[in-house]
Amino acid sequence: MDANKYYRNIPKVDSIMENEKLKELLDITSRELVLDYARNATEELRMFINDNPNNEEEINAEIKNIINKISLQVHKLLTYNMKKVVNGTGTILHTNLGRAPISKEAAERAKNIVTGYSNLEFDLELGKRGSRYSHFEKIISRITGAEAAIAVNNNAAAVLLILSSLAKDKEIIVSRGELVEIGGSFRIPDVMKQSGGILVEVGTTNKTHLHDYEEKITSQTAALLKVHTSNYKIVGFTEGVSIEELSDLGKKYNIPVIEDIGSGVLADLSNYGLTYEPTVQNSINAGVDIICFSGDKLLGGPQAGIIAGKKQYIDKIKKHPLNRALRIDKFTAAVLESVFHDYIDEEKAIKNIPVLKMINMNIEDIKISAEKLSEKLKDMSEFLDICTEECLSQIGGGALPLERMKSYAVSIKPKTMSCARFERELRYSETPIIGRVVNDTFYIDLRTVLEGEDQIIYDEIKNLFK
Numbered sequence: 412m413d414a415n416k417y418y419r420n421i422p423k424v425d426s427i428m429e430n431e432k433l434k435e436l437l438d439i440t441s442r443e444l445v446l447d448y449a450r451n452a453t454e455e456l457r458m459f460i461n462d463n464p465n466n467e468e469e470i471n472a473e474i475k476n477i478i479n480k481i482s483l484q485v486h487k488l489l490t491y492n493m494k495k496v497v498n499g500t501g502t503i504l505h506t507n508l509g510r511a512p513i514s515k516e517a518a519e520r521a522k523n524i525v526t527g528y529s530n531l532e533f534d535l536e537l538g539k540r541g542s543r544y545s546h547f548e549k550i551i552s553r554i555t556g557a558e559a560a561i562a563v564n565n566n567a568a569a570v571l572l573i574l575s576s577l578a579k580d581k582e583i584i585v586s587r588g589e590l591v592e593i594g595g596s597f598r599i600p601d602v603m604k605q606s607g608g609i610l611v612e613v614g615t616t617n618k619t620h621l622h623d624y625e626e627k628i629t630s631q632t633a634a635l636l637k638v639h640t641s642n643y644k645i646v647g648f649t650e651g652v653s654i655e656e657l658s659d660l661g662k663k664y665n666i667p668v669i670e671d672i673g674s675g676v677l678a679d680l681s682n683y684g685l686t687y688e689p690t691v692q693n694s695i696n697a698g699v700d701i702i703c704f705s706g707d708k709l710l711g712g713p714q715a716g717i718i719a720g721k722k723q724y725i726d727k728i729k730k731h732p733l734n735r736a737l738r739i740d741k742f743t744a745a746v747l748e749s750v751f752h753d754y755i756d757e758e759k760a761i762k763n764i765p766v767l768k769m770i771n772m773n774i775e776d777i778k779i780s781a782e783k784l785s786e787k788l789k790d791m792s793e794f795l796d797i798c799t800e801e802c803l804s805q806i807g808g809g810a811l812p813l814e815r816m817k818s819y820a821v822s823i824k825p826k827t828m829s830c831a832r833f834e835r836e837l838r839y840s841e842t843p844i845i846g847r848v849v850n851d852t853f854y855i856d857l858r859t860v861l862e863g864e865d866q867i868i869y870d871e872i873k874n875l876f877k
């Protein structure tokens with residue numbers, strides 16, 4: 412077949428640009444951009460003809476569709492890709508959905524600060540250069556009892572910075588049961604290697620005793636490290652060394668004890684129906700020298716890695732060149748200050764911090780919300796089977812992996828389309844609704860549906876059946 416015949420049918424770029432539909436695009440973007448897409452589209456068409464010279468039908472369809480294709484591509488580029496979604500999964504710290512949501516108040520304060528100039532690194536009292544950590548260092552000390560604190564980009568960065576500052580070319584003793592991998596690419600042995608520290612493993616996977624650490628202490632030992640296993644639990648015949656015991660051992664040999672506690676728990680979660688999780692305060696009380704934790708796990712703040720502990724070590728960490736590369740920006744500093752402010756009074760923290768609020772929700776209130784949403788959705792019962800059902804929410808984000816909280820969900824079985832398609836359509840909607848599909852049923856767990864989002868869920872589902 413002579414492909415030339417088709418090449419002649421490819422519209423010229425000039426004439427494409429005269430098309431009314433594309434001319435309309437010039438109201439929202441530059442001619443240059445549209446032209447670029449028009450050139451690409453004709454080039455792609457040429458290649459398509461080259462690759463499929465005998466497929467007349469499809470070639471004609473592609474030619475006919477060229478304007479639409481360009482318009483769609485331009486629109487796609489001009490539409491923001493990152494957007495708010497409704498989390499109906501019941502997983503409070505959903506790693507794929509941005510982990511901890513920030514309260515509107517904290518975001519509002521940060522907005523005010525980042526849209527103008529601020530005293531990020533300016534000491535207003537002395538009228539000279541200040542520290543970006545000063546905005547929350549005192550509050551962290553007040554809440555946790557630590558002498559000093561800083562924050563970096565995330566907890567992985569915190570561990571890297573601590574080890575690089577204190578243990579380069581020296582030995583760090585860790586229990587074999589704590590050599591964990593967190594979220595894909597964070598592995599304790601790899602981070603240790605990256606920091607220049609030398610890993611000394613002690614004990615076994617299930618049991619490590621205090622004397623295991625003690626026997627490995629040499630003049631080369633720079634630190635004893637304890638890592639919260641976060642996303643997994645060994646049960647049965649197990650034994651570990653408490654942070655008290657390890658801290659005492661560190662003191663005996665004058666070696667700093669470091670703890671990566673993972674999820675920065677500052678409130679005793681057993682007061683809110685969960686299993687007791689060691690708090691940061693508990694470790695500081697026990698005498699740990701340096702502790703680090705995530706900002707956006709159970710702490711309920713922005714992505715950050717908080718490092719707190721004895722001033723002599725924090726000072727050393729602050730001065731390490733890597734700290735400059737890992738430092739937080741003004742947005743994070745502002746939100747961190749807000750979140751720690753809330754923790755000054757635990758009652759306020761439970762009320763203001765979305766993650767804690769979701770953990771502490773009253774089961775009867777969740778049930779009422781689920782019933783309310785079910786009732787509302789029933790005006791679409793022509794298309795949907797709707798029920799309110801008991802379900803289980805989880806913390807997620809690699810924290811409390813075995814913990815499940817009783818909750819309520821709206822269960823939806825579409826009648827006119829498959830559940831897979833229903834799930835997909837909701838994922839594609841203006842404000843995507845992310846739920847859970849189990850046995851061809853779509854579940855929306857009301858624990859993680861935030862205030863006002865029930866209306867969004869209703870509107871988006873309604874849109875599917877217009």
Ligand SMILES: *Cc1c(COP(=O)(O)O)cnc(C)c1O
Pocket residue numbers: 565566567568570593594597638639640641642671672673674704705706707715716809
């Ligand atoms: C989650 C976690 C990390 C990584 O923290 P990020 O803030 O995600 O970088 C490191 N150590 C432990 C023990 C964790 O649980």
